[in-house]
Amino acid sequence: MRNRQQRCRVAVLAFADARKDARTLNVCRTLATECELALWNTTPGQCTEWQWFAVEVPPHGRMLIRWLRFVVMLCWRAQRWRADVLWAGDVYCLLPAVVLRWRWNARVVYDAREIYSSLGSLAERRVAQTLLAWYERLLVRWVDRVVTSGQRDAEELARLLPLRAVPEVVLNVPFYAEPTRTNRLRERCCIEHDALVVLYQGAVQRGRGLLRAVEAIALLKTAHLCILGDGDFAGAVEHHARACGVAAQVHLLGSVPYDELLDWTASADVGWCWIEPISHSYELALPNKLFEYAMARVPVLASDLPAIRSVLEEFPFGVCYAPTADAAELAAAITHLHTHAEVYRYHAERAAREYCYERQQPRIRRLVLELCQNR
Known part of the structure; x- marks a missing residue:
């Protein structure tokens, strides 16, 4: 069990430009107040609240080639950082999260933000959809906790995947703000x-x-x-x-x-x-x-x-x-x-x-800190 005086080290993995990914940014902002955090994504950026690392991949080209490049480079470059908890930001980050879990003896949280075994973007590509569903079902066995964006998704994931625990619902909502009408x-x-x-x-x-x-x-x-x-x-x-x-x-x-x-x-x-x-x-x-x-x-x-x-x-x-x-x-x-x-x-x-993110933050912090303390 981890010494409670030490800050939990969390690595958030995102196969995306995190500057434009609301869910990834909101998770990072939530955990950075309690943990030592590093974000690994596909685009360079700067942040005073956490460490920002870029694993750059070509913006265009075959998805499979771009993803494989991301996985290999991430696993190679991140291996020295060492985290207590890995947050896999989507299905594409499951493989590097599981690889780094073995290397670091870390815990893994998988953010299943969609039902990846039935994606709209793959509705007409049955072979690709079948392979993605198999990949998810295989790797989720090494995941400690799953979060998703709705109660109906949570129930469906519990039915489809061999999970260790019922998925935690973290709604995909923004932080509260008082907007000003603009032109x-x-x-x-x-x-x-x-x-x-x-x-x-x-x-x-x-x-x-x-x-x-x-x-x-x-x-x-x-x-x-x-x-x-x-x-x-x-x-x-x-x-x-x-x-x-x-x-x-x-x-x-x-x-x-x-x-x-x-x-x-x-x-x-x-x-x-x-x-x-x-x-x-x-x-x-x-x-x-x-x-x-x-x-x-x-x-x-x-x-x-x-x-x-x-x-x-x-x-x-x-x-x-x-x-x-x-x-x-x-x-x-x-x-x-x-x-x-x-x-x-x-x-x-x-x-x-x-429906604001302030109401989602306590469950994210509780989930990650419990995994860190029981590591």
């Missing part, structure tokens, strides 16, 4: 002051309802769709916008650092949180964008999926429509949300006080 999106995209701005933020992938969003915008002459995020579906969105005659009303802006996101979000009129149930992971989705819109006091148009619906029934800061809803229905919903924005913002403020 950042209008200024960046040269949008008229009286135009309606619909915002989607997140990965630009199939299954996020982005083509349907373009079709809805085509029915609203003064509306614009702004997309904050990157992904391989961007070309399809641009092509569809041209086909619908609204290329000038659809703006793909790329991703922004997470610490700037609230200002961008607070300049929108309506938030788009449309998840198509193309995989089991998407069916159970409780995306962080839902809570980020609430924190920015932006009314939400969401798909009627169980986890999302339960939040909006408790705090009605938006409306749910069936995933089969057509563009005309969604255009009408956007207009309704904008017309009654003050009512929805009132409920968004209530939701923001309940």
Whole structure:
């Protein structure tokens, strides 16, 4: 058992640019107050609260090659740091976490932020999906604790994986903030002051309802769709916008650092949180964008999926429509949300006080410190 006078050493592993990864940053900020922490991610950065290490990989190219390079370089470069607890930030960090566990005699926390055995991005790549599910099931045997982003995901993971304990739910929510309405999106995209701005933020992938969003915008002459995020579906969105005659009303802006996101979000009129149930992971989705819109006091148009619906029934800061809803229905919903924005913002403020990261921090600290003390 570890001496209680020593600070627990934690290594957070992220196969991502942590500057733009809300969940990784929030975990680091939570643990840095109690532990000596090092973050290993794919992008250089600076931080006074913890050590920031970059294992740089090419931004483009085959995913498998980029991942293998990350794993090999991380295991080689991190071996001298020595941690008591490793936080594997997603399924792709499981292998290096298990390798370093053996080397350091450390504990491992696996952040299963999705149902990786049923990903939307792999819905049409059955072989890749099967291999990823096998990889996860094999390596999770050396994991001490699992965390996930929703109760439904926790129940599904307990059913699917050979776990040592029931997964801990850590909601993917932002820290509480009092936002100020801005014009950042209008200024960046040269949008008229009286135009309606619909915002989607997140990965630009199939299954996020982005083509349907373009079709809805085509029915609203003064509306614009702004997309904050990157992904391989961007070309399809641009092509569809041209086909619908609204290329000038659809703006793909790329991703922004997470610490700037609230200002961008607070300049929108309506938030788009449309998840198509193309995989089991998407069916159970409780995306962080839902809570980020609430924190920015932006009314939400969401798909009627169980986890999302339960939040909006408790705090009605938006409306749910069936995933089969057509563009005309969604255009009408956007207009309704904008017309009654003050009512929805009132409920968004209530939701923001309940669904904030300050309420998640105690369980993260307790979980990691218990593993460290019982090492």
